[in-house]
Amino acid sequence: MSDNTNKNDEELSLKLFVVLSRAIESVRKQVVKDIKSYQLNLTEFGVMEFLYHKGEQPIQLIGKKVLLASSSITYVVDKLEEKGYLERIACPNDRRVIYGRLTEKGKKLMEEIFPQHKKAMAKIFSSLSKNEKEQAIELLKKIGIFAESI
Template sequence: MNREILVENLIEFLPILYKKFFKGLDVCEITKQQFELLYCVGQWDEKPMTYYCSKMLVSKSNLSIIADRLIEEGFLERNTLPEDRRVILLRLSEKGRGFLCDQTNKFKKEIINKLEKFDENDIKRLNEIMQEAREIVTKLD
């Protein structure tokens, strides 16, 4: 029963969270999935493509298409493992690192502007809730 209520709350809350904070934060030049891959590679640099597939919940064939476009644009670089050349590693290029940093800073500024509507008690409470939720949800990994 409690799990069903949680599922209903998540289904209702996640679109609201997206709409209030992230809708309209467009990334110029690349798609949202491409940005998500750049972000993942920025967090966990030089991991196999299968690692990013699991983080993004996409198939390897879909990730290959996303990665190929970012490689063409010069945002990512592709390497192989010396001991197994079939394993493809992705890493940020200098261009990708700069782009990711610029876009992340832009997002942070825009979200901070949206948070101006909250008083300090709201911000403190949201921080506590987010930290607690993160600690619980990371148990899924």
């Protein structure tokens, strides 16, 4: 590769990073606005959404799946427990493991708000065709997998 071609590729890579970062921030703002309308914050919703779809889970695993530090997951679980949306369940086989589970109130809330959230996500990405969404998913996965490997 010539120096000029390499510089052009580097400039394009920088531009891609800036555009991707701005897009993520714009999407994040819309997602936060949607979730706040349910009187939840992003991490609370993430935990509830995970449990809604996966059922009872070890609290440590919940933290990993929603990308929270172990100290943060405890805080979020405490808050959701205070709101009556989540309960802690001791593992009968291992006292070190505590499970998180949605309460009936939490399940009811998710049954009510998740379809609305899904519609909000569809609106946010409505500027893309089905094919463009599939392409974006594949390209972003490719970027993420490669970035993890270096």
